[in-house]
Amino acid sequence: MSHLLSKSKYIRGLQCERALWLDVYQPRLARYTREQMRRFDAGRDFEYAFKSTFPAALDLSAELGRKVDAYPERTVALLDENPAAVLFEAGFQYDDVLVLADVVCQREDGSLDIYEVKSGSQLSDTYRKDAAVQHYVISHCRRIHTFNIVYNESGFQTVDLTEDLAAQADTVAANIAAMKDILAHGEPATPTGQHCLEPYACPYQHYCQQGVRQMSLF
Numbered sequence: 433m434s435h436l437l438s439k440s441k442y443i444r445g446l447q448c449e450r451a452l453w454l455d456v457y458q459p460r461l462a463r464y465t466r467e468q469m470r471r472f473d474a475g476r477d478f479e480y481a482f483k484s485t486f487p488a489a490l491d492l493s494a495e496l497g498r499k500v501d502a503y504p505e506r507t508v509a510l511l512d513e514n515p516a517a518v519l520f521e522a523g524f525q526y527d528d529v530l531v532l533a534d535v536v537c538q539r540e541d542g543s544l545d546i547y548e549v550k551s552g553s554q555l556s557d558t559y560r561k562d563a564a565v566q567h568y569v570i571s572h573c574r575r576i577h578t579f580n581i582v583y584n585e586s587g588f589q590t591v592d593l594t595e596d597l598a599a600q601a602d603t604v605a606a607n608i609a610a611m612k613d614i615l616a617h618g619e620p621a622t623p624t625g626q627h628c629l630e631p632y633a634c635p636y637q638h639y640c641q642q643g644v645r646q647m648s649l650f
């Protein structure tokens with residue numbers, strides 16, 4: 433089943449509706465700086481270091497690669513056939529949103545302990561929003577025992593946000609509905625502003641600024 437939104441598109445949509453639209457319909461316009469690429473790499477290194485503490489885990493990305501729409505079905509099969517499954521990049525889909533969880537550990541009663549790994553040294557508001565959409569999707573597919581964020585404060589710091597995230601379900605559902613509405617229409621004419629830099633430097637700035645330059649020339 434094909435998906436419309438992902439966790440990263442949801443976060444993009446919270447920052448700017450135009451950025452969400454471009455992410456879905458014109459992703460080739462995105463331009464990332466070397467510094468942004470370096471931070472992605474550092475984030476991946478931290479994530480791999482945490483994952484190495486689960487040597488018996490099965491990594492769905494190693495098996496399925498970029499076929500992300502195949503992840504949810506494979507995840508169900510792996511969780512059903514092994515009651516003590518530990519999975520990397522387990523896929524879940526609900527409400528047209530596909531999320532991949534960094535580490536999922538199935539407990540004896542079938543509920544899940546989920547670990548989302550973030551390389552930042554603080555538990556930021558964006559990390560919480562990112563975890564909230566994951567919790568929303570996964571909780572409609574399986575029972576969640578704990579949902580944890582692991583961040584980098586001189587090593588692995590784990591914080592259990594399960595109750596906090598569950599309380600955000602209505603907000604997440606409303607945001608998803610609003611984003612689907614944006615995607616059902618043409619490109620929004622959102623003007624550039626401070627939101628282009630926070631919480632992340634938007635990769636479409638050159639594109640939007642080009643439009644602004646042409647308007648001022650005209």
Ligand code: SF4
Pocket residue numbers: 447448449450451452454622623624625627628629634635636637638640641
């Ligand atoms: S540059 Fe600014 S206005 Fe344009 S898509 Fe990005 S955040 Fe939105």
